[in-house]
Amino acid sequence: MILGINHVQLTMPFGEEPTARQFYGELLGLTELQKPEHLKANGGVWFSIGDLQLHLGCEALSNRQISKAHVALNVTSAEHWRMAFTQHSVPIFENAQIEGYKRFDIRDPFGNRIEIMERVTN
Numbered sequence: 001m002i003l004g005i006n007h008v009q010l011t012m013p014f015g016e017e018p019t020a021r022q023f024y025g026e027l028l029g030l031t032e033l034q035k036p037e038h039l040k041a042n043g044g045v046w047f048s049i050g051d052l053q054l055h056l057g058c059e060a061l062s063n064r065q066i067s068k069a070h071v072a073l074n075v076t077s078a079e080h081w082r083m084a085f086t087q088h089s090v091p092i093f094e095n096a097q098i099e100g101y102k103r104f105d106i107r108d109p110f111g112n113r114i115e116i117m118e119r120v121t122n
Contacts, residue, residue, distance in 0.1 A: 006053065007046075007054065009054035011064075014059075015058075018108070027084065027090075031047060032048040034046075051072055063111070064107075072103075082116075093105040100121075101117050102117070103116060103117045
């Protein structure tokens with residue numbers, strides 16, 4: 001029986017932990033988690049996001065800008081995040097709308113796609 005999702009892992013280049021902390025920790029407001037000691041040498045950063053974890057692991061990169069792979073974040077106000085990303089010069093990509101949601105995409109500093117979703121009632 002599957003109980004749920006423990007974590008999602010996105011990737012980033014080696015040595016970019018400060019950039020990850022600035023984007024995910026400072027801009028998105030996520031809390032950094034301590035990685036287990038035996039995994040620290042692999043690089044990367046882990047964050048808490050609600051009851052889940054978001055892991056950023058290091059790997060040699062290909063072009064993520066063309067990938068549809070992504071994580072979708074539920075938010076209370078899509079407009080709040082739209083303004084915050086705009087103020088930090090993070091490009092916003094409009095998406096076809098889905099009934100019951102306001103949504104748009106961004107790319108993190110490493111090219112990972114992140115979908116921002118706000119549930120709305122009509």
